[in-house]
Amino acid sequence: MPDPRLRRVAVLVSEGAKPLDVGIPAQVFTTRASMPYEVRVCGAAPGPVTGGDGLSYHVAQGLEALEWADIVFVPGYRFPDREDPPRAVVEALLAAHHRGARLAAISTGAFALAATGLLNGRRATTHWHYTRALAAKHPSVRVDENVLFVDEGSVLTSAGAASGIDLCLHILRGDLGVAASNHAARRLVAAPYRSGGQAQYVPRSVPEQLGERFAATREWALRRLGEPLTLDVLAGHAAVSPRTFSRRFAEDTGYTPMQWVMRARVDAARELLERSQLGVEQIAAGVGLGTGANLRLHFQRILGTTPSEYRRTFARGE
Secondary structure (H helix, E strand, O other): OOOOOOEEEEEEOOOOEOHHHHHHHHHHOOOEOOEOEEEEEEOOOOEEEEOOOOOEEEEOEOOHHHHHOOEEEEOOEOOOOOOOOOHHHHHHHHHHHHHOOEEEEOOOHHHHHHHHOOOOOOEEOOOHHHHHHHHHHOOOOEEOOOOOEEEOOOEEEEOOHHHHHHHHHHHHHHHHOHHHHHHHHHHHOOOOOOOOOOOOOOOOOOOHHHHHHHHHHHHHHHOOOOOOOOHHHHHHHHOOOHHHHHHHHHHHHOOOHHHHHHHHHHHHHHHHHHHOOOOHHHHHHHOOOOOHHHHHHHHHHHHOOOHHHHHHHHOOOO
């Protein structure tokens, strides 16, 4: 019997499509027993599509795949600022959106979504090299060049290819929960989660060794969420002053250190709610949130739901 949660994913390949941008959603959402998704790669018409970077594609389906899909990914493509996609593609994207499908752009795929008008008045991002071009070509779009991805509900955009992974994992987290997203990240050998607010690139004035040290501190903290993790403790592990740590941490992640720790603890609680039968008090104590009341408070503030409601939605086997 088909999984009632099955979600249908279409990857729309345009002329000049970037190979990584095409491959990321196709691989992340590939059909498998642990992933209730079905993926179809399509183009403006069935047949060969000339891609970018020396690769081409042969797609079995045309735009009719967008009529079938629940999520449509638009990979980045070459020279997005020169001309809009074919009118048939724009109309198919609009029709899919009006029917209720989510549209998600990777990198310069944001230009195709902007051509539909669906990004007008909304925040969006694209590869840092093209943010000014997107703003100039589509001035009604609120372009944010300092983030990895933007989720506007039914329309999502991301920066370069690697942030396409972050966007896909973000979608997985919303659809299936933290455990499924973390499982997919492990399969991809990718970071479990980077917030959309994280900067696209680190300022050049920051030494590379310092970036590696901060990443090591984040990994260290994730293994010790049940312990006291103050700003001084984190800065001490990174061997920098608390002031330097706070400034650089916010540049890297889009959060203050304590905001990041809180969200990491909430995420750990989410996974325990999904995968265990532990009570709320046990989970709160185990992830460093102290009491069930504190856990409920932060769940409501960050996720807009309660631990019990979250467990009913995402508990394995439901």
